[in-house]
Amino acid sequence: MTRPYVVTNVTIIDAVRIIPEGFIKVKDKKIVAVGEGMPPPEDGWDRIDGQKKTLMPGLVNTHGHTPMTLLRGISDDLPLERWLNEKIWPAEAALGDESAAAGTALAIVEMIRSGTTCFADMYHLNWEGTAVLTEESGMKASLARGMIAFGSKQAQREKLKTAIDYAKSCQTSTSGRLRGAIFPHAPYTCPLEFLRDAKAKAEEAFLPFHIHIAETRKEVNEHEAKHGLPPVAHLLEEGILTEGSLAVHAVHISDSEITGLKENGVHVSHNPQSNLKLGSGIAPLPQLLNQHIPVSLGTDSAASNNTLDLFDEMRQAAMVHKGLQEEANATDAQTIVKMATVNGANTLGFSGAGLIAEGYDADFIFINSDQAHMIPRINYGTLVYSASGRDVTDVFVEGKPLMRDGRLLTVDEEKIRHEAMDTSARLFAGR
Ligand SMILES: CSC[C@H]1O[C@@H](n2cnc3c(O)ncnc32)[C@H](O)[C@@H]1O
Numbered sequence: 001m002t003r004p005y006v007v008t009n010v011t012i013i014d015a016v017r018i019i020p021e022g023f024i025k026v027k028d029k030k031i032v033a034v035g036e037g038m039p040p041p042e043d044g045w046d047r048i049d050g051q052k053k054t055l056m057p058g059l060v061n062t063h064g065h066t067p068m069t070l071l072r073g074i075s076d077d078l079p080l081e082r083w084l085n086e087k088i089w090p091a092e093a094a095l096g097d098e099s100a101a102a103g104t105a106l107a108i109v110e111m112i113r114s115g116t117t118c119f120a121d122m123y124h125l126n127w128e129g130t131a132v133l134t135e136e137s138g139m140k141a142s143l144a145r146g147m148i149a150f151g152s153k154q155a156q157r158e159k160l161k162t163a164i165d166y167a168k169s170c171q172t173s174t175s176g177r178l179r180g181a182i183f184p185h186a187p188y189t190c191p192l193e194f195l196r197d198a199k200a201k202a203e204e205a206f207l208p209f210h211i212h213i214a215e216t217r218k219e220v221n222e223h224e225a226k227h228g229l230p231p232v233a234h235l236l237e238e239g240i241l242t243e244g245s246l247a248v249h250a251v252h253i254s255d256s257e258i259t260g261l262k263e264n265g266v267h268v269s270h271n272p273q274s275n276l277k278l279g280s281g282i283a284p285l286p287q288l289l290n291q292h293i294p295v296s297l298g299t300d301s302a303a304s305n306n307t308l309d310l311f312d313e314m315r316q317a318a319m320v321h322k323g324l325q326e327e328a329n330a331t332d333a334q335t336i337v338k339m340a341t342v343n344g345a346n347t348l349g350f351s352g353a354g355l356i357a358e359g360y361d362a363d364f365i366f367i368n369s370d371q372a373h374m375i376p377r378i379n380y381g382t383l384v385y386s387a388s389g390r391d392v393t394d395v396f397v398e399g400k401p402l403m404r405d406g407r408l409l410t411v412d413e414e415k416i417r418h419e420a421m422d423t424s425a426r427l428f429a430g431r
């Protein structure tokens, strides 16, 4: 749709306000007006009727590994270390760039269908292909070439160079819908020297630094035994986690590490479903939020979640701390919506996205509110506690429709589903 348009008769909800019956105007990829009631008709503007729909910002997934949709269901009910060593890494050895692409395409279908407009991805295969698939889909993403640095110094240097070149190319993508990041896998798979080097090169190129960290108690204990400090404290002291860095997981962290994250401007990607499924633990979300640390939500991969549905993630993030703390307000629904939208967008470097407000990118979704489980009122609670990704009917990024009335417009969904099934059957028959 190249003509400007107005969406009318719609309930609008974002992290800061709810308009029970309002409109938005979209022009040149941006939201140019938001209001209550009906706007006066204007020549040359198309109209989308949002009756019985709720319009909210597209969701932002700040951590994942898209090719791993192909590994969904390949290993359940194992802790992280056994899951990786015994099941996932052997299965990944069978993947190549082409099969990774089939997984990424499937992830893109799943994400658009469930209302995600922007995602973070890191993987060690087909990173360039992921950028192409993302661009074709119309989504936004922060992309990284995943790095595990067990190899020789020469191999490590080459890996890092590729990662930097790739991240730079994402930063300058012609669509402007990509960002790049430097993402060494974890302190237990990358030597300290490598992390220092990766950080230095990232800073030189003005690239953000992301890392899986403090995911399990085992990781923290082993790191402390080796380095004398737990991983978050250690990487803060090393100047590796700094302003705008993203700590993914941060499950096992002390109060002083939380203060350190705050003082150094580090962001956190909270992945409760993956952490719960792998039995890793539960990140101290209420404490992180009390310190006003920018926390966003991630699904991690479909192999440890098992879906890429951020509505599920929102509900889980909101619920688990209420039970743990025996405090119904431990995490409130409005804050969870903020985490899944504007916080995520800021964290991934899309600071003009994540709100339904004038001047923001027109990244928004419709939810069908005319369903028994969404009646009689729409508020933060119904979004977090009642809705699911299956309720999403329409998805727009920078004003362009990616899904209308449940039909995907930028990707060939049927072909992608078949290719993913065929690839999985070929590679993992019997697993
Ligand atoms: C180097 S590419 C990414 C690498 O990460 C692995 N992975 C997927 N999920 C997790 C997780 O929760 N913690 C640690 N590592 C994870 C994935 O299998 C790839 O090998």
Ligand SMILES: [Zn+2]
Binding pocket: 063, 064, 065, 212, 300, 301
């Ligand atoms: Zn991960």
